[in-house]
Amino acid sequence: MMSKRLGKQLLAGPFLLWMVAFTIIPLILMGIKGFTTADGAFTLENILAMGSEMNIQALILSLQLSLMSTVICLLLAYPLAMILRKMGDSNSVIVFLFVLPMWMNFLLRTIAWQSLLEKEGVINGILTALHLPTIDIINTPAAIVLGMVYNFLPFMILPLYNCLAKIDDNVVNAAHDLGANWLQTFVRVILPLSVPGIISGVTMVFVPALTTFVISDILGGSKILLIGNIIEQQFTVSYDWNTGAGLSIVLMIFVLLSMALINIFDKDGEGTVL
Amino acid sequence: MKKAIERLYLAIIFLFLYAPIATLIVLSFNSSKSRANWGGFTTQWYSEMLSSEVIMDALGNSLSIALFSAVISTVIGLLACIGINAMRKGPKTICLTLNNIPMLNAEIVTGLSLMICFGVFGVSLGYGTILVSHVAFCIPYVILSIMPRLKQTSTATYEAAQDLGATPLQAFFQVVLPDLMPGVLSGFLMAFTMSLDDFVISYFTRGRGINTISTLVYSQVRRGIVPTMYALSTVIFLAVLVFLLAQNFLPQKLDKLTRKLHEKRSLKGGDEGGGKWVMVAAGVLAVTALILLIVPGGEEKEEEVVYVYNCGEYIDEAVIDIFEEETGIRVVYDTFETLEAMYPIIEQGQAVYDVVCPSDYMIQKMIANDLLTPIDFSNVPNLEYIGQDYLQACRSFDPNNEYAVPYTWGTVGILYNTKLMDEVPNSWSILWDERYDNEILMQKSVRDAFAVALAYQGSSINATDPEEILAARDLLMAQKPLVQAYVVDQVRDKMIGGEAAMGVIYSGEYLYCHDENPDLAYVVPDEGSCVWFDCWVIPKNAENKENAEAWINFLCRPDIAMMNFEYITYASPNTAVIAELDEEIVNDPGVFADEATMGRCEVFTWLGDEVEEIYNESWLEILAYSDEAAGVEAVDPDSEE
Numbered sequence: 001m002m003s004k005r006l007g008k009q010l011l012a013g014p015f016l017l018w019m020v021a022f023t024i025i026p027l028i029l030m031g032i033k034g035f036t037t038a039d040g041a042f043t044l045e046n047i048l049a050m051g052s053e054m055n056i057q058a059l060i061l062s063l064q065l066s067l068m069s070t071v072i073c074l075l076l077a078y079p080l081a082m083i084l085r086k087m088g089d090s091n092s093v094i095v096f097l098f099v100l101p102m103w104m105n106f107l108l109r110t111i112a113w114q115s116l117l118e119k120e121g122v123i124n125g126i127l128t129a130l131h132l133p134t135i136d137i138i139n140t141p142a143a144i145v146l147g148m149v150y151n152f153l154p155f156m157i158l159p160l161y162n163c164l165a166k167i168d169d170n171v172v173n174a175a176h177d178l179g180a181n182w183l184q185t186f187v188r189v190i191l192p193l194s195v196p197g198i199i200s201g202v203t204m205v206f207v208p209a210l211t212t213f214v215i216s217d218i219l220g221g222s223k224i225l226l227i228g229n230i231i232e233q234q235f236t237v238s239y240d241w242n243t244g245a246g247l248s249i250v251l252m253i254f255v256l257l258s259m260a261l262i263n264i265f266d267k268d269g270e271g272t273v274l
Numbered sequence: 275m276k277k278a279i280e281r282l283y284l285a286i287i288f289l290f291l292y293a294p295i296a297t298l299i300v301l302s303f304n305s306s307k308s309r310a311n312w313g314g315f316t317t318q319w320y321s322e323m324l325s326s327e328v329i330m331d332a333l334g335n336s337l338s339i340a341l342f343s344a345v346i347s348t349v350i351g352l353l354a355c356i357g358i359n360a361m362r363k364g365p366k367t368i369c370l371t372l373n374n375i376p377m378l379n380a381e382i383v384t385g386l387s388l389m390i391c392f393g394v395f396g397v398s399l400g401y402g403t404i405l406v407s408h409v410a411f412c413i414p415y416v417i418l419s420i421m422p423r424l425k426q427t428s429t430a431t432y433e434a435a436q437d438l439g440a441t442p443l444q445a446f447f448q449v450v451l452p453d454l455m456p457g458v459l460s461g462f463l464m465a466f467t468m469s470l471d472d473f474v475i476s477y478f479t480r481g482r483g484i485n486t487i488s489t490l491v492y493s494q495v496r497r498g499i500v501p502t503m504y505a506l507s508t509v510i511f512l513a514v515l516v517f518l519l520a521q522n523f524l525p526q527k528l529d530k531l532t533r534k535l536h537e538k539r540s541l542k543g544g545d546e547g548g549g550k551w552v553m554v555a556a557g558v559l560a561v562t563a564l565i566l567l568i569v570p571g572g573e574e575k576e577e578e579v580v581y582v583y584n585c586g587e588y589i590d591e592a593v594i595d596i597f598e599e600e601t602g603i604r605v606v607y608d609t610f611e612t613l614e615a616m617y618p619i620i621e622q623g624q625a626v627y628d629v630v631c632p633s634d635y636m637i638q639k640m641i642a643n644d645l646l647t648p649i650d651f652s653n654v655p656n657l658e659y660i661g662q663d664y665l666q667a668c669r670s671f672d673p674n675n676e677y678a679v680p681y682t683w684g685t686v687g688i689l690y691n692t693k694l695m696d697e698v699p700n701s702w703s704i705l706w707d708e709r710y711d712n713e714i715l716m717q718k719s720v721r722d723a724f725a726v727a728l729a730y731q732g733s734s735i736n737a738t739d740p741e742e743i744l745a746a747r748d749l750l751m752a753q754k755p756l757v758q759a760y761v762v763d764q765v766r767d768k769m770i771g772g773e774a775a776m777g778v779i780y781s782g783e784y785l786y787c788h789d790e791n792p793d794l795a796y797v798v799p800d801e802g803s804c805v806w807f808d809c810w811v812i813p814k815n816a817e818n819k820e821n822a823e824a825w826i827n828f829l830c831r832p833d834i835a836m837m838n839f840e841y842i843t844y845a846s847p848n849t850a851v852i853a854e855l856d857e858e859i860v861n862d863p864g865v866f867a868d869e870a871t872m873g874r875c876e877v878f879t880w881l882g883d884e885v886e887e888i889y890n891e892s893w894l895e896i897l898a899y900s901d902e903a904a905g906v907e908a909v910d911p912d913s914e915e
Contacts, residue, residue: 012357014350022410026387054898083280101291102467104507107491112294166426196422211380221759222718225898236615238890248383
């Protein structure tokens with residue numbers, strides 16, 4: 001029995017190899033950059049750079065916007081996943097339709113939102129034709145949140161749906177038979193069973209939203225800097241890789257802490273995260 | 275009633291997801307190159323797309339990388355899930371933590387760390403490095419798709435199968451795998467789409483001459499998106515959609531067959547449409563394979579070759595074909611987005627180019643850091659067509675005219691919409707005028723933005739005095755609340771579409787913008803501005819120097835220079851071209867700056883590392899700056915939308 005277990009565990013070998021070679025080692029090298037000056041001497045300056053007013057402000061804003069878009073994604077995706085679960089046989093096509101937009105290039109899709117949201121854009125054109133007040137959210141944080149929700153919504157839908165689809169109908173029926181009303185069934189049965197899906201989804205949305213720089217760049221008119229933009233600028237414009245690496249390390253630690261926090265909700269302790 | 279609400283909800287979400295896609299599809303049939311104008315229906319972009327080698331290569335790369343990385347990461351991920359699930363809590367936690375790292379990282383960090391890593395171990399960047407990196411970031415998504423499924427699968431069935439005499443392998447394939455299938459397939463699809471959609475990681479791990487669709491789009495963003503990209507996306511999108519519909523409505527028989535097979539394997543019978551998932555995945559494979567077959571690819575034998583590194587959308591591609599035909603030298607053509615992004619690539623030599631097209635101050639920096647080699651002008655007889663005045667002007671950054679051959683030149687000024695403002699913006703001060711709140715577009719480029727503020731406050735655009743620089747910084751911060759956006763290429767589309775009253779722009783864009791929207795005019799304010807030169811130079815480490823010289827010589831040839839001028843509309847320093855052009859264009863100071871304008875303009879010079887750092891830091895502070903109205907507090911009211 002023991003050897004069989006070991007044999008099974010060995011299946012994770014290629015995964016471990018790949019992760020060490022192409023994730024851990026590169027990160028260690030990046031860490032070395034983050035803790036050294038351009039000349040290779042040890043320094044903490046790059047790490048402490050996060051404490052500057054500008055960077056703190058960007059970090060707080062990134063947090064606000066990414067939290068907001070994660071919550072919106074969850075609120076939009078959960079009912080959707082429930083509906084899909086109920087639809088039974090025809091749902092795979094519909095699920096696929098939710099992934100389909102990702103086949104259009106990410107940059108192009110985001111640029112398309114610009115055309116839609118602009119002052120003289122498509123949406124305002126329609127609103128004007130209908131004699132409705134126009135919206136003016138392009139180049140504001142609201143446009144960035146919209147871009148995040150748009151781009152990351154499929155990452156919330158898929159894990160949620162996967163998880164909900166796996167819940168046995170009999171369990172739900174049993175709850176009904178035992179006298180639970182709709183709300184009770186949802187809160188006491190479905191919701192707890194969908195926690196792994198929620199956690200996967202939240203991870204998949206929150207992290208890219210927190211660290212994005214392309215969406216804020218395109219829909220924020222480069223007027224709003226998120227922490228991702230600052231790091232990107234350090235690398236590409238200032239060409240200060242050491243500071244960029246230092247900030248990245250802090251951001252990583254920060255994300256890890258947030259994840260640990262989210263993980264508190266994963267009661268069975270074997271969640272998909274951490 | 276409840277059902278109707280559900281339907282409505284689905285419809286609204288679909289509308290949200292597909293609105294931008296519909297926009298792109300409509301734009302792909304727009305005969306105007308601008309996003310803002312509808313110039314009539316055309317299929318021109320589709321034929322252009324099909325005949326463009328660059329696009330077809332990028333498509334082939336994107337699809338094959340997506341396919342391979344999806345297959346590899348699905349196999350590795352599935353094995354890993356089973357392995358991890360069999361572990362005790364300690365190692366399991368370690369593995370799952372490990373798995374989360376690529377997801378928890380900013381993409382840019384993953385991309386850069388990989389680039390550094392490949393650099394340290396001397397792996398040359400190319401197709402392989404992109405593939406390996408894609409697998410690395412796809413695996414976690416696969417595992418996250420399968421893991422919840424696996425956790426909900428009871429081990430009882432697996433054990434039961436073995437009790438009934440199945441080998442572990444049989445039990446796995448016949449019992450466990452069918453149960454996991456929806457997770458595996460959604461993992462596969464996710465990996466495929468993630469890889470196809472990735473930009474950042476490909477961008478940092480690709481080598482010279484290798485493009486995916488994303489990197490190609492990005493490199494063309496600076497000079498304006500070409501509609502061929504919309505066309506390409508539309509084709510990919512429709513191909514997938516048609517397949518989906520076909521498999522849903524046509525082959526009922528096939529469907530039944532799959533279901534039968536499925537029922538045989540699955541203990542539960544009609545599982546949640548697992549058969550459909552198989553079909554979908556098979557379809558993705560089939561469509562990809564088909565497109566890969568159609569895309570002309572294959573290794574060409576290494577004959578004479580020249581590696582060209584240019585700004586995006588900065589050449590008439592037909593010119594490249596003529597060059598290849600006439601000289602037999604194959605052109606590997608790559609583009610960069612900004613000079614700042616180009617520099618480290620040349621400096622580090624991770625990708626070696628034979629001929630590059632940077633601007634003045636960057637050329638000076640490259641000369642100072644010994645990155646360039648002098649051009650052998652006996653191989654560039656067509657230099658005679660380049661006006662002496664221009665060569666003279668180039669001496670400000672290339673003192674002996676040894677290294678650089680001018681390609682285009684122009685000024686930085688204000689493009690303004692005569693319909694939206696009654697006055698001519700003859701002074702930079704208008705960019706600080708509160709009447710134009712939210713009507714101003716600024717260049718998102720350190721030196722250009724600073725040039726505006728420095729000229730406005732009466733300093734040299736090459737100011738090195740920290741006090742002057744900081745004063746300019748404060749001016750730019752004070753201006754920020756009035757600025758609609760900081761843009762590079764989008765200034766064209768936004769101005770054409772009437773989004774803003776004025777924008778800071780390179781003179782080379784004026785002709786195109788004016789053609790698309792006759793209300794637009796261009797002026798170089800009285801305080802003076804920047805005059806710039808983009809030149810071809812040869813990096814020190816070039817491997818095909820003579821071919822690079824042939825390339826430069828070719829571009830100086832009058833007919834070729836003319837083709838380029840007509841395509842990119844940037845002023846040419848080629849006297850033969852100027853002689854051929856209409857008086858009207860030559861005398862338009864917006865296109866060819868007149869002497870009076872030149873008299874008040876300066877060429878950028880490289881200011882040294884220390885001063886450069888002050889500029890860069892100040893620029894970041896400006897971009898990050900927010901007054902209370904536009905800053906963090908503005909978030910809350912917006913959130914109610």
